[in-house]
């Protein structure tokens with residue numbers, strides 16, 4: 001087992017990784033930017049190294065600085081958390097060259113999944129259902145138009161290097177295709193340095209359902225069920241839950257086996273997520289695979305009782321998975337609300353001093369946060385300040401627990417999205433489990449009964 005792990009991240013996920021290391025008896029190294037000197041991840045790590053100025057590009061994204069910190073402290077592994085360098089095949093390669101274990105899949109697998117058109121091809125070959133579309137990047141406009149007509153409109157143009165919604169264009173008629181391809185290519189080139197785009201049939205109002213897997217270095221792969229992440233705005237997830245209200249046990253077993261076979265086909269190791277779209281008829285289509293721990297991993301931990309971060313560390317250290325698919329038992333229902341330091345009406349970031357921070361506990365409540373009373377939320381980083389996670393016997397109990405947790409939480413000094421979460425939890429369609437990726441658009445178009453725009457006008 002590792003003796004010392006460097007955590008190349010900040011915020012609640014850095015703390016989450018420290019929790020796992022402490023329980024496993026592994027020493028920790030925090031890295032931090034000049035803006036983060038007083039953060040809890042620095043306080044609770046055994047050692048800490050400043051790796052640069054506040055701007056992420058100069059600190060948390062600086063591979064030489066992160067590697068140097070690991071070398072100086074003698075860390076034998078790096079956990080990248082999520083965001084930042086978590087899906088950098090380059091960091092994973094440099095780790096290999098420096099004999100530091102990267103806690104994640106092999107660089108080749110990270111690189112494969114980072115190319116969405118290639119991932120599509122490989123998944124199709126492995127028997128995973130995909131949407132009709134191009135076999136690779138578009139290299140010819142006439143061929144692209146013929147393909148789009150064959151598939152039928154609407155289609156979607158996506159960047160091969162994309163993901164998370166950047167560099168996408170929905171095309172509803174043949175006349176729009178050429179322009180969409182050109183603008184998507186330009187946007188992709190500017191954002192990712194790779195201008196390649198591909199085409200897929202566009203699914204209207206799908207659900208976003210993703211499967212969590214774990215794979216060890218001995219060819220064992222298990223799935224930990226799914227998370228439904230359809231409640232999102234501008235590709236930022238707001239609420240996630242497990243299980244999905246739309247999935248039967250039979251469908252979970254079927255999709256779970258498909259994902260296991262796919263992971264085995266690419267020799268996937270460590271934790272991973274296979275994202276699917278579910279169309280209104282209940283059909284699944286592979287979207288992309290994430291080769292990192294995810295923000296919403298706690299809902300899976302709550303329903304399976306499996307500590308995904310500890311499993312990642314054990315797998316990276318060369319241990320066997322130690323349990324089989326039949327040992328994975330799903331219990332109850334879990335929901336996560338991401339609390340952001342934002343205006344709940346306008347989503348404008350609201351950094352600043354939190355002078356009171358208080359979240360109730362009680363049965364089935366888990367809080368993942370780096371915030372506390374008298375802490376400062378920096379404008380330099382992501383606005384997510386806490387994740388509230390609940391577990392209940394069923395979905396209704398989970399919703400009730402989340403509602404009372406949100407109602408009894410006090411965060412003074414900044415604005416948060418808690419009022420928005422309370423409105424969503426009270427929505428009849430949400431309560432009925434009628435979720436889709438267009439839920440929030442419709443929800444936000446309706447007037448806020450509690451005042452909102454109306455109150456501002458008075």
Ligand code: MV4
Pocket residue numbers: 131156163164165166200201202203204206207208229230232235277287288437
């Ligand atoms: C799609 C789609 C509909 N049809 N692909 C958005 C993020 C990126 N991962 C892919 N995305 C989508 N791809 C086809 N063929 C709809 C979306 C999409 C979406 C997906 C998941 C969660 C929220 C979303 C919001 C808008 C669009």
